Amino acid sequence: MRNNTFPVHWLRRSAFVFAMLVVFGAWIPVADAGTTPTLGGGGTVATGSAGGSESQGVSSQLEKCDESLGTVALVEDQAAPWYHQLSEYKLGSTVPVLRIMIQQSNCFVVVERGRAMQNMMQERQLTQSGEIRQGSNFEKGQMVAADYTMSPNITFSQKGTSGVGGALGGFFGGVGRAVGMVAGGIKANESSTTLLLIDNRSGVQLAAAEGSAKNFDFSLFGGGAGGGMFGGAGGYSNTPEGKVLIAAFMDSYNKLVQATRNYKAQTVKGGLGTGGRLGVQGGSTPASKELPNK
Secondary structure, three states: OOOOOOOHHHHHHHHHHHHHHHHHOOOOOHHHOOOOOEEOOOOOOOOOEEEOOEEEOOOOOOOOOOOOOOEEEEOOOOOOHHHHHHHHHOOOOOHHHHHHHHHHHOOOEEOOOOOHHHHHHHHHHHHHHOOOOOOOOOOOOOOOOOOEEEEEEEEEEEOOOOOOOOOHHHHHHHHHHHHHHHHOOEEEEEEEEEEEEEEOOOOOEEEEEEEEEEEEEEOHHHHOOOOHHHHOOOOOOOOHHHHHHHHHHHHHHHHHHHHHHOOOOOOOOOOOOOOOOOOOOOOOOHHHHOOOOO
């Protein structure tokens, strides 16, 4: 008598292939589990190098400028809650990767105002003490002023926010439960960041930009299959949160560059910082004096 029951291993294999088709529209090899971030909702990681105005291996998604707009220093608020949360993802300062992106873009010239500034001042102190040999040219008046300050901020960062396999099991029955185990291991990593650009001479905020990025991280069968061929398989094993944060900052930076290209200075009647246009009756500002005293 012929046995019409399909082998269990065939059902499992078919369920896996079907899951890949349902979730991604095509089969994805186990070794390539997960997706690469894209800017603005799925991003990229800053790569390459820069030397002066020249750069190599730069992301095609990074905005670039034919001429620089001025010098900029980066300042990170290390007392902010988001900065301390970076340690949860085993991530450090955001400044190094931002400095790479800025120099690669050639939109601003980066000047040092971080910890390396201590070494710069140390060399000057050694010069003043007479310990530095003649001809070293560490003289006064050589440091370049920072025209602008750029300040990064992480406004939202969330790991594993949305599994996508929940309802598949009930809809497709027994095979669907296997599909759901695969899709249930798929999680989204999302991040939103801002960059602020401040004029150092006036203290006026010149530009602000928000960026975002999203990628997917998954473990086959949601990590619930135990051992075997698929049980230990994982997607991004090396900080997908870091990749998506860098992508979000690149998105922020691109938008800030676009904003500065179309920059038009804000103006206030009577001049900035002279009291503004919201007058108070009896006040001494120009706008207040324009109001009737009665």
